[in-house]
Amino acid sequence: MKVGDAYRCPDNHWARIVWISENGKLIGVKCAQKHFSKMTRVADLTKSRVSPGRYPSRDKKVFVRNLVFLMSVVPTEKTL
Helix, strand or coil: CCCCCEEECCCCCEEEEEEECCCCCEEEEEECCCEEEEEEEEECCCCCCCECCECCEEEEEEEECCEEEEEECCCCCCCC
């Protein structure tokens, strides 16, 4: 296993290894697919105003690309 090899991210997408720890037990995997990042509150413009200039809010999911995961390497029969 080396930097640049393909590896599976936690959501089972193919990703690239971008970092390996000195002892080889941790790796950083960068995935180009969309992943859920956080929830945020935004104004809901489909509903009527609560007061002048203020709208009710709603939750919105934020997704990001090129997320880097820090993962521990699981030994397999091939690496043993």
